Amino acid sequence: MPTLFSFTPEEILETIRMVQVENLDIRTITLGISLRDCATGSLKETCRRVYDKITSRAEKLVAAGEEVATAYGIPIVNKRIAVTPIAQVGEPSGESDLTPLARTLDRAAAAVGVNFIGGFSALVHKGFTKGDRAIFNSLPEALATTERVCASINVATTRAGMNMDAIAELGQLIKETAQLTADRGGIGCAKLVTFCNAPEDNPFMAGAFHGPGEPECVLNVGISGPGVVLAAVRQHPEADLGKLATIIKNTAFKVTRMGELVGREVSARLGVPFGIVDLSLAPTNALGDSVAEILEAIGLERCGAHGTTAALALLNDAVKKGGAMASSYVGGLSGAFIPVSEDNGMIRAVESGALSLAKLEAMTAVCSVGLDMFAIPGDTPADIIAAIIADEAAIGMMNNKTTAVRVIPVPGKRPGEMVEFGGLLGRAPVMEVNNFNPAAMIRRGGRIPAPLQALGN
């Protein structure tokens, strides 16, 4: 075949195929905005400043994203905003209810046309300040009465240990949030993430916030491409696992380069620095856009079978290795996301009985984010929810990695039933939990000490 300047027709067609057939996209561009200078002694004044700052800084975000997507022919699916943890912004007001700030964020997000804004957040791994307390006070109401606001709470780190008081309380708050949004399957809980070792530059919702170490304003990019990786794995049924890792690395490299290009172009247009590329495989409910199906294509009858954790470890590591060479600034969560409700392969795995909550937890030890977007019966006691969070945080703490929990106790639903969230959040089969009682442990409270890795210096 002739070459067109420096490209071969095969290379050009490969790019076209990735976008048109295999769902390659830039999953999200997230503008991080510091709101520290908006904090005042009056909540009303703070709200006004927050609204003005977000709407002026993010005014061109959606338009710039759309222009770049069209010019390069690579879709940018989501344009979003992450802000300084609101616990820190609201604290000087002295108010114990920060719901008005959540509503302000909601209005600002609507005004600039983004579908989610992250940062109704608090970092409480070592303990509470007044602002953190105010976030906890406002969480259920804020999540139930806003459309676009996402919340996250960091309850543990490898260096500080685990704040079990916060975890116990979150069990209650998650139940309350589910009740307040019972008419919509408890959807409020889909906007709340509990973290261990939360990354400060994660562009993916619901866990995105603009961390204390970040600059004034920054653009972070989240790339994805489970469909592209799936196609590559399926094309090589003969490859041994070492070769397969290389094939996935090559694919991840190409996908990440797209993210780097698009991120730099959008940030140049907005006049803000480019932050990081998050090289994650984030599934969607689109056909073939599934992490579970990649694991099955590696050679498992169903995701959840014995061998799944090993296959996921291979996949996650290969994605990082390929991506790390493609971009100098890799950050965020980076790895494979395994949300249940947003991945058709995961839904099928739960429905067919191949994937239990216990196996899902084991998988999170080797992947990106943790127990994400899974539904449990609405009558699950708060102590059990807290215990699920504690287990997952412990995995993150001991292994020096980020883990998170986004659990939805669906009011009125039993194991095996389906809950429909619609749109981006998908649908989830309600999973069975272990109902033996952990309450006595959870009610001890206190802080689980940091493991020995904390003394790494």
Added chain:
Amino acid sequence: MTVADGRAIITVLGQDRVGILAGITAVLAAANVNILDISQTILQEFFTMIMIVDLKGSNLNFFELQKQLKARGEELGVQVTMQQVEVFKFMHRI
């Protein structure tokens, strides 16, 4: 870099028929866009054409040209894409 100048890659995919090349190049000629290179193959029964064009002298902006190409492609029953060359450079060359 702005989207109005520089080079772009146009791909045309679809069922083979008479007049595809003429139809697409007519849009480019009218917009004063210079074709730098062209490659055309039939992969299985699918018509596959790849062009590299120079947008410097174009009297349409990138988005308008993209829109016209897409519309002409629809008339001809083929799928036309136009992307900035940087996409391919970034993805395939280190």
